[in-house]
Amino acid sequence: MTRNVLCVDTAERVTDVVSTLEDDDQLAPISVTSVESAIETIVQEPIVCVVTAYDLSDGTGLDIIDALKSESPQTPSILFTDVSPGEIDTTGFDEVIVEYLNRDLPDADDRLGFVVNDVIEHSAQVGFLAPEDEDDRLETLAEYDVEELPVEESFDRLTDLIADHLDVAVSFIGLIEKDEENFLACTGADWDSLTREDTICTHSMLQEDVMVVEDIDADSRFSENQQLKNLGIVSYAGANMTAPNGQVIGQVCALDHEPREFSAHERDTLQQYAETAMEILELRQAVDSGGEVAQ
Amino acid sequence: MSLSDAGGFTVDLLPDEHVESGTSILLAGDDTEALKRVFASLVAAKESEYSVVLATNSGGRAVRRILDDVRAGAGQDAAILTCEGPARGDDVTVIDDLSDLTTLGMEFSNLVSQVNQTNDRFRSGIFLCSTLIDEVEDTRSVYRFLNTTFLTDLRRNEGLGVCAVDTSASLETDIDSMLTGLETSMTARIDVESDGDKIELTLTGFGPTEETVTARL
Known part of the structure; x- marks a missing residue:
């Protein structure tokens, strides 16, 4: 799968950046020459990385990176410039x-594709x-084909029970993916992912x-x-869903809209619910694949 | 074949004395002076190595001194980034504001890149990461800084990295929980406890089991 990389530099220099990245078959550079057009592209295109110069006609590379962090906080960015860090004005971008990749380094072009x-x-x-x-x-x-497994009703019942048992406003079961948490069941709120x-x-x-975090403030x-x-x-309060191989794949959680404590007994209860959720997932997976359930 | 030929780093404090290249170490303790001495012994460059140190509470001269205490000349084989002036020599970079993680990150990356132009092997260190956490508004920025610079540099190069946390710092968080999080993303952990000149180190992640060693520094 090709990777769309947004390259931002002045009209005179952007071609050099693009041609450096074009040598790599995996990378699909998209060139723009202003902060405004860069921000438009970030919003409209599936960009997986931004490479930007510092000095641009209508602002700086930091304006673009700041906008990127708002739009897509996990998309990486590289400031590819011959302006030294000490000369870069970070006021408002603390x-x-x-x-930072110094364009003056002898091997800067070679390093850019790798980086x-x-x-x-x-x-x-x-x-x-x-x-x-x-x-x-x-x-x-990834071994759990959650989209295809009939776990929704079981998990809905489980989060209902947790919210009731622990007397909390919200309870959920979430799987922690590479970039986001996907909620499989949620009682007390309507959340899909974060x-x-x-x-x-x-x-x-x-x-x-x-x-346990008693008060996030x-x-x-x-x-x-x-x-x-x-x-x-x-x-x-959050408890781990731990797969048989020891890897933590998700969380079973209880939340409230007010500061509160969770007693040792309540924590133990939540952990048991997390183990139950994991067992349900395992059983459904085993039934679905016609295999055996891990002990 | 020497240890450096094998692609690792020599660390005199450890029973095995050998650490794989790319290793990141969380160094934690509540005695800042003891922490500093252990930090220096881990980060001081040996022959054909160079150090890159981010010092949050010390000037360039003080950092050179503690590195020289470990090995004569190690202070000169170090690029130092600090917010305490003055900049003395080419290898001391002073920034105005520690909470400006944008500048800090760019300067740190730039120093590592420059060092790698002439030295294949480097030891990097942050003393103290707890000060950074205390200085910034959003702790996620420190995690982003660690991922973008410190851990990335170690992954790409022949490096050994040390991230020091003063557990006596007032960070308005569950410090044990935060340390567990930091530990999980690093290769190994050293907990430092001091009793006069005697320093006890609890080592985790250097071998199959936790180990405690006593050192005099």
């Missing part, structure tokens, strides 16, 4: 993280921590035990997360 493929393949600029064996985890997740870096689950899945990891606030999430 937390717009970008890969573009590398940042795409490794989701190298995401705003969350992924486990070191993330590729193995995603392979495990960008992974906006979720608490992407933190919770890294913990061995049930993770009191936790610096989440207090600036506007998406959580928009959804009314104030308190959180």
